Amino acid sequence: MPLVSRGSEHMTADVAVIGGGPAGLVAAIALAAAGVDTLIVAPQPQDDQRTTALLAGSVTALSTLGVWQACLPHAAPLTTLRIVDDTRRLLRAPEVSFAAAEIGLDAFGYNIENRHLLAALAAHAAKLKIARVNAATAAIASDAAGVTIEIPEGAARARLAIGADGQRSICRAAAGIGTSRHTYPQTALTLNLAHDRPHHGTATELHTETGPFTLVPLPGRRSSLVCVVEPERAAALAAMRDDELAAEIERRAHSLFGKMSVEPGRGVFPLAVETAHSFARARIALVGEAAHVVPPIGAQGLNLGLRDAATVAELVAEAHRNGGDVGARNVLARYDVQRRADAMSRRIAVDALNRSLLTDFLPVQGLRGLSLLLVDRIGPLRRALMREGVAPAASQPRLMRGEMV
Numbered sequence: 001m002p003l004v005s006r007g008s009e010h011m012t013a014d015v016a017v018i019g020g021g022p023a024g025l026v027a028a029i030a031l032a033a034a035g036v037d038t039l040i041v042a043p044q045p046q047d048d049q050r051t052t053a054l055l056a057g058s059v060t061a062l063s064t065l066g067v068w069q070a071c072l073p074h075a076a077p078l079t080t081l082r083i084v085d086d087t088r089r090l091l092r093a094p095e096v097s098f099a100a101a102e103i104g105l106d107a108f109g110y111n112i113e114n115r116h117l118l119a120a121l122a123a124h125a126a127k128l129k130i131a132r133v134n135a136a137t138a139a140i141a142s143d144a145a146g147v148t149i150e151i152p153e154g155a156a157r158a159r160l161a162i163g164a165d166g167q168r169s170i171c172r173a174a175a176g177i178g179t180s181r182h183t184y185p186q187t188a189l190t191l192n193l194a195h196d197r198p199h200h201g202t203a204t205e206l207h208t209e210t211g212p213f214t215l216v217p218l219p220g221r222r223s224s225l226v227c228v229v230e231p232e233r234a235a236a237l238a239a240m241r242d243d244e245l246a247a248e249i250e251r252r253a254h255s256l257f258g259k260m261s262v263e264p265g266r267g268v269f270p271l272a273v274e275t276a277h278s279f280a281r282a283r284i285a286l287v288g289e290a291a292h293v294v295p296p297i298g299a300q301g302l303n304l305g306l307r308d309a310a311t312v313a314e315l316v317a318e319a320h321r322n323g324g325d326v327g328a329r330n331v332l333a334r335y336d337v338q339r340r341a342d343a344m345s346r347r348i349a350v351d352a353l354n355r356s357l358l359t360d361f362l363p364v365q366g367l368r369g370l371s372l373l374l375v376d377r378i379g380p381l382r383r384a385l386m387r388e389g390v391a392p393a394a395s396q397p398r399l400m401r402g403e404m405v
């Protein structure tokens with residue numbers, strides 16, 4: 001491989017993963033474990049007090065990679081999901097409960113703070129001795145033989161770049177890939193809290209006129225909150241004193257878990273839905289939010305991102321084992337085809353649910369209510385929906401089935 005470097009350090013790898021969020025680190029670990037020479041280019045993570053509800057397939061993938069043991073002490077099992085229509089509208093949906101036991105699972109998945117997940121992944125990447133440049137790259141360019149990534153030491157060369165650099169991906173721009181994006185008039189306020197009464201492993205999603213208000217279990221008598229409201233309201237809530245905010249959340253939660261106290265750290269996330277027109281082009285493959293963003297409803301975002309990471313690692317490892325070019329056009333084309341349907345179907349479902357909450361159009365509210373009524377009353381439909389939510393039939397990469405790539 002030709003080496004391009006302006007400084008004293010020369011770095012080459014088969015694959016360079018750009019971005020050290022969970023999707024990038026999972027891709028890097030899976031590739032390194034398969035013997036692919038991998039380099040991570042990523043700055044140190046910023047504070048993120050969000051949590052992620054990892055569904056069963058993602059937990060299986062992390063277990064298979066040997067990362068889950070370090071996550072488990074910080075994770076809470078999700079055994080039941082309750083959806084409650086908390087709107088004051090004329091047509092309201094019935095309350096629906098989904099129990100993991102109904103589809104033969106102990107739990108749908110586990111909720112974990114992102115900082116613990118990232119720490120476990122970074123420690124495992126270090127244990128596998130994956131080379132890491134602790135900096136953001138300012139530029140990336142591809143040519144017929146590979147990609148050149150600007151790093152502080154000069155430049156690194158790889159056959160393939162995995163763009164795991166989030167919503168404002170420079171990898172996506174470098175590959176010339178556009179997106180379709182819609183911004184919602186909604187912002188999510190996130191924080192973690194302690195409460196008097198136990199949650200019993202139940203995640204509760206209250207559907208309000210401004211979006212979902214979701215409490216997801218954390219270990220002990222703690223939960224994470226995602227509260228979706230208008231942007232001005234989110235700013236006002238985020239500016240409240242701890243005691244004021246705790247009282248306001250308790251009011252919105254109808255005192256479900258008794259008295260609440262908020263933990264330090266609040267996040268504010270404007271909501272959007274965005275999908276890349278292609279998932280791979282010009283020796284650059286996109287994973288995670290570089291490829292797709294969905295609003296935080298039904299815990300789909302990172303679970304999709306981890307399926308991207310598992311799929312790209314599987315295809316690249318196969319090309320590597322066969323002595324082929326890991327960034328070849330046919331590898332990228334297969335990746336694009338394998339991820340598109342999964343990402344699009346989740347986008348459509350989450351977008352439709354979110355819009356149905358925001359609309360004042362009575363027939364749409366009626367349709368949402370009817371759909372939930374059918375789900376509540378028809379057992380096989382409910383169970384099919386649960387299975388599809390946890391493990392999509394059309395997309396089960398090897399890692400999600402408990403096999404190495």
Ligand SMILES: Cc1cc2nc3c(=O)[nH]c(=O)nc-3n(C[C@H](O)[C@H](O)[C@H](O)COP(=O)(O)OP(=O)(O)OC[C@H]3O[C@@H](n4cnc5c(N)ncnc54)[C@H](O)[C@@H]3O)c2cc1C
Pocket residue numbers: 018019020021022023024041042043044045046050051052053054135136137138164165166167170188190226269287288289290296299300301302303304305
């Ligand atoms: C409120 C909220 C709640 C959510 N809850 C859930 C949930 O319960 N379950 C779920 O599955 N999903 C959830 N999501 C979605 C989930 O948080 C995202 O899908 C996930 O964080 C995306 O991970 P990622 O690795 O793709 O990107 P990121 O975590 O954004 O990581 C991108 C990384 O790239 C790095 N980077 C950026 N530019 C460069 C560069 N030029 N060079 C090198 N590195 C760069 C950044 O520093 C960052 O570390 C939620 C999202 C929100 C907003």
